Amino acid sequence: MRAAGTRMLIRKPALRRGHISQPEIKQMAGPISRKRRRRVGKRLAPFLFLAPFALLFVAFLIAPMLYALNLAVYKTTVVAGTKFVGAxxxxxxxxxxxxxxxxxxxxxxxxxxxxxxxxxxxxxxxxxxxxxxxxxxxxxxxxxxxxxxxxxxxxxxxxxxxxxxxxxxxxxxxxxxxxxxxxxxxxxxxxxxxxxxxxxxxxxxxxxxxxxxxxxxxxxxxxxxxxxxxxxxxxxxxxxxxxxxxxxxxxxxxxxxxxxxxxxxxxxxxxxxxxxxxxxxxxxxxxxxxxxxxxxxxxxxxxxxxxxxxxxxxxxxxxxxxxxxxx
Structure with a gap:
C-alpha cells in the first residue's frame, strides 16, 4: 500500500498543468473538441435541413395569411379612409x-x-x-x-x-x-x-x-x-x-x-x-x-x-x- 501511495505521490505532480507540455495539451483537447463539434452538428442538422422549407412556408403561407388578417380587421371607405373595425x-x-x-x-x-x-x-x-x-x-x-x-x-x-x-x-x-x-x-x-x-x-x-x-x-x-x-x-x-x-x-x-x-x-x-x-x-x-x-x-x-x-x-x-x- 505504501509503495502504491508512493507511486501516486510521484505521479501526482506530473498531472499538474505546469508539468504538461503544450503538444500534450493539444493532443488531449483534440478528441474532446471533435466530439463537441459532432454533438453540435447532430443537433443543428435537423434545423439546417428544415430551414429551406421553413423559409418558404413562412414566406408563402404565414406572411400572406398575416397580411390578409391585417386587411380583414380594417375597412376602407372613400369618405372615412381606413379604420379599424375588428371582427x-x-x-x-x-x-x-x-x-x-x-x-x-x-x-x-x-x-x-x-x-x-x-x-x-x-x-x-x-x-x-x-x-x-x-x-x-x-x-x-x-x-x-x-x-x-x-x-x-x-x-x-x-x-x-x-x-x-x-x-x-x-x-x-x-x-x-x-x-x-x-x-x-x-x-x-x-x-x-x-x-x-x-x-x-x-x-x-x-x-x-x-x-x-x-x-x-x-x-x-x-x-x-x-x-x-x-x-x-x-x-x-x-x-x-x-x-x-x-x-x-x-x-x-x-x-x-x-x-x-x-x-x-x-x-x-x-x-x-x-x-x-x-x-x-x-x-x-x-x-x-x-x-x-x-x-x-x-x-x-x-x-x-x-x-x-x-x-x-x-x-x-x-x-x-x-x-x-x-x-
Missing part, C-alpha cells in the same frame, strides 16, 4: 347569403364528385394490383397523365368539348339530327365541373391506392387462397379494410380541395354566364369582391371564414369516421 367584416361574412349559397354549391359538388372519383380510383387500383393486367406501367402512366395537366388547361379542353356552339358533341348531335346536349345549363353545370375534376384527379388517387395495395404482404393472399377465398372476396374482406385509412385521408384532402373550387367556374363562366354567377363559389366571390369591387378588406374576411368552414367540415368528417371505426 365586423367576419360577422358580415357569416351573415352573407351569397357566401352560404356558394358553400351549399360546394357541398353539392363534393357529394357528386368525391364518391365517383374514389370508387373509380379504387376499382382501377384493385384491377392493376390483381396481377391479371398486362402493361401495368403503361396504364399507370396513362391514367396518371391528366393530373400532370394544369387545371387551367384541363378546364379549357373540357370547355371546348362542352361548347354549345362549336363543341364536338354539339357538332355530332347536329350531324345526326339530335338536339345538342346542354352540358353548361343551370342543372348540368355542376356535374360537368365534377367530371372535369374527376378527369384531373382520379389518376392521382389511383396511384395512392395502388401504392397502398402494393404494401400489403403477399402472405395474406396466400393464406386467403388456402382458406378458399376468391380474388373478389380477398379484395373485399382483406385489401379494402387494410387501405381504409389511406382512403379516409384522400377523402379529407378531396373535401378540402372541393371547398377551394375556383379555376373551373372562373374559366367556364364565359360559356355559361346564366349558370355561373360572380358568387358561384366562395373563392370566386372573394375574387370578385377584391378585384372587381375593390373590397379587399371584406374579401380577406370571406377567405378566412371559408377556411374556418373547411376546417369544421373536415374535422366533422374525421370525427364521424373515427366514431364508426371505434364502434
Amino acid at each position: 365586423d367584416n367576419f360577422v358580415r361574412a357569416l351573415g352573407d347569403p351569397k357566401f352560404w349559397q356558394g358553400v351549399i354549391v360546394l357541398l353539392k359538388f363534393a357529394a357528386i364528385q368525391i364518391p365517383g372519383m374514389v370508387a373509380i380510383a379504387l376499382l382501377i387500383a384493385l384491377i392493376l394490383d390483381s396481377g391479371t393486367v398486362y402493361a401495368k406501367s403503361f396504364f399507370r402512366v396513362s391514367l396518371f397523365l391528366p393530373y400532370a395537366v394544369p387545371a387551367v388547361i384541363a378546364t379549357l379542353i373540357w370547355g371546348y368539348l362542352y361548347g354549345p356552339a362549336f363543341g364536338p358533341f354539339t357538332q355530332l348531335a347536329n350531324a345526326i339530327g339530335l338536339p345538342a346536349p346542354n352540358f353548361l345549363g343551370p342543372i348540368t353545370i355542376l356535374p360537368s365541373i365534377a367530371n372535369i375534376a374527376n378527369w384531373e384527379y382520379t389518376g392521382y388517387q389511383m396511384i395512392i391506392y395502388f401504392a397502398a395495395l402494393q404494401a400489403i404482404p403477399t402472405d395474406l393472399e396466400e393464406a386467403a387462397s388456402m382458406d378458399g377465398a376468391s380474388s373478389f372476396i380477398y379484395a373485399l374482406r382483406v385489401k379494402l379494410p387494410l387501405i381504409a385509412p389511406m382512403v379516409v385521408v384522400t377523402i379529407i384532402f378531396s373535401i378540402i380541395g372541393s371547398l377551394q373550387l375556383f379555376s373551373e367556374p372562373y374559366l367556364l363562366r364565359n360559356l355559361a354566364p346564366l349558370s355561373i354567377t360572380n358568387s358561384y363559389t366562395p373563392n370566386y366571390y372573394a375574387y370578385t369582391l377584391a378585384f372587381a369591387n375593390q373590397q379587399y378588406n371584406y374579401s380577406a374576411a370571406v377567405s378566412f371564414v371559408l377556411g374556418a368552414v373547411t376546417a369544421v367540415i373536415s374535422y366533422a368528417f374525421m370525427l364521424i369516421v373515427n366514431r364508426r371505426g371505434n364502434a
